[in-house]
Amino acid sequence: MVDVRPPLLYLVHRIPFPPNKGDKVRSFNILRQLAQGHRVFLGTFVDQPEDHAHVGRLSEWCEEVHAVPLHPRLARLASLRGLLTGEALSVPYYRHADLARWVRDTVRRNGIRQAVAFSGPMAQYLDLPGLDRRLIDFCDLDSAKWTAYADDHRWPMSWLYRREGRRLLDFERRMAAGASASLFVTEAEAALFRQLAGGAASPVEVMQNGVDAEFFAPRETYERPYPTGEEVIVFTGAMDYWPNIDAVSWFAHELLPAIRRMRPRARFWVVGMNPAPTVLALAGNDVSVTGGVPDIRPYLAHADVVVAPLRIARGIQNKVLEAMAMARPVVTTQACATGLTVMDDECEIAHGGEDVVSRILSLLDDREASLAMGRAARDRVLADYSWQAHLAKLDRMLEACTRAGQG
Incomplete structure (x- = not known):
């Protein structure tokens, strides 16, 4: 039977399985939602050795998976190039020739026109001919996070974090300007980005986090892991x-x-x-x-x-x-x-x-x-706070982008 679902490129900065920490919970639930209506081509980094064992599980939701090992110490060294190039260090941290090559070949070979980048730095891979519908899930405004870090650290880290905040905001503005839409978890984050980006950004939308309330359900059968009396x-x-x-x-x-x-x-x-x-x-x-x-x-x-x-x-x-x-x-x-x-x-x-x-x-x-x-x-x-209710917005946005591209 021919699969008539359109192809879609999904780029994630950290393997979205297992969903055992905040960013992976969101990226995994987005993957499940995208897979319902698309043939997903997933490009991702694996930064924990134990997570390599989970790459095979992703075939349940993906037509193709390209998982690139990322060694945090080497990536931190590579990120220092940003001090020479004037970039935010977060951008070269996630820059990898093998992933860039796979993205180019995969988009061309499969005629992919839609892409979703999870986290700002992954948007650097989306500047390709043919990718005319691009969504960036920034999640949070990371540039503001780095600036906040600066207030809690002494020099020289305070200088480095403040620099990262400024340069990353410049990058976020550029990426958003070339996107079909940009997503944030809360209206507060979205409003702050609209203010800081001025008129340069594409539509800025809110897609909240959810929770799997069936999995996280109170039951009497959980064995107590704590000593009695505490x-x-x-x-x-x-x-x-x-x-x-x-x-x-x-x-x-x-x-x-x-x-x-x-x-x-x-x-x-x-x-x-x-x-x-x-x-x-x-x-x-x-x-x-x-x-x-x-x-x-x-x-x-x-x-x-x-x-x-x-x-x-x-x-x-x-x-x-x-x-x-x-x-x-x-x-x-x-x-x-x-x-x-x-x-x-x-x-x-x-x-x-x-x-x-x-x-x-x-x-x-x-x-x-x-x-x-x-x-x-x-x-x-x-x-x-169900994932289903919040992620339905993602489908509507991709449909709107499709209609705009056909108009």
């Missing part, structure tokens, strides 16, 4: 990511002691892959660091409170949506809740460190209120 405060996320490192360090050093003075049985659990040395050093009498775990759901299901104390955050955090889907009470900072539409009884959004402490103590003190918040949080996810 009051568990848990943070989940990739622990080699600077905003997560900063969040757990701040919480452990500055906020946890005040909580334990009132609740001596409280313990902070940091659950996530690739913990940086700074994170590992937190482990002790009142903090546990697990590293990667086979399944995050038992750690959420048996948590008394899920905390997301990020001070640097962009977009809607998957960690918050997953905890809400699991019917757990969540305490988060304002920075981490940007773009999240919730009522006061569905999620605790704290204003500063003392407020984080106060809200956690209140939830630990009132079990019924805690359970009620978890139930309300799951109801909100079911109503407003």
Whole structure:
């Protein structure tokens, strides 16, 4: 039987399987959505040795997969060319001759006219004849993230991060100007880019994150991974990511002691892959660091409170949506809740460190209120944060691009 679905090029900066961290959750769900209506040709980097074993699984959704090994240390060295060329370092970090050659050959050989780039740096591969419909999923405004990093570091890193913010914004503007549309996770990110890009950008749209509420569902069958008697405060996320490192360090050093003075049985659990040395050093009498775990759901299901104390955050955090889907009470900072539409009884959004402490103590003190918040949080996810509802916009945008190209 002839497959009449049109071909589509999908470029991702990190292999979108397994969906076990924030960016991979979004890129994987986009892949599944694209595969419903297109023959997907996927070009991606693999930056973790253990992920090479998952390349074969992608054939379930893709007609062709080209996975290029990316060695982070070598890529960091290659990115330094940007200091000589005037580029943002993020761009040469993801520049690879083999991937560029595959993209050119694949587009020409298969007559591909539609392409989706996931993350800004992957848009550098889209300047090709014949690719007349190009969507860029920037997710977050990374240039603003690097600028924010500069405020939390001393020279020379502050200078380097500030430079990266400026040069990456220039790149983002150029890529958006040549795209059919640019996507961001929240209206706040999209509005900021519209402001910074001036009139140079193509249409800037919002496509929010979602959560698989069937997978992240509260059940009685999860075995408790924590010692009996502990009051568990848990943070989940990739622990080699600077905003997560900063969040757990701040919480452990500055906020946890005040909580334990009132609740001596409280313990902070940091659950996530690739913990940086700074994170590992937190482990002790009142903090546990697990590293990667086979399944995050038992750690959420048996948590008394899920905390997301990020001070640097962009977009809607998957960690918050997953905890809400699991019917757990969540305490988060304002920075981490940007773009999240919730009522006061569905999620605790704290204003500063003392407020984080106060809200956690209140939830630990009132079990019924805690359970009620978890139930309300799951109801909100079911109503407003399904992947299917958000990703339907992607199909509409590609259809609109197709109609425009035929007009």
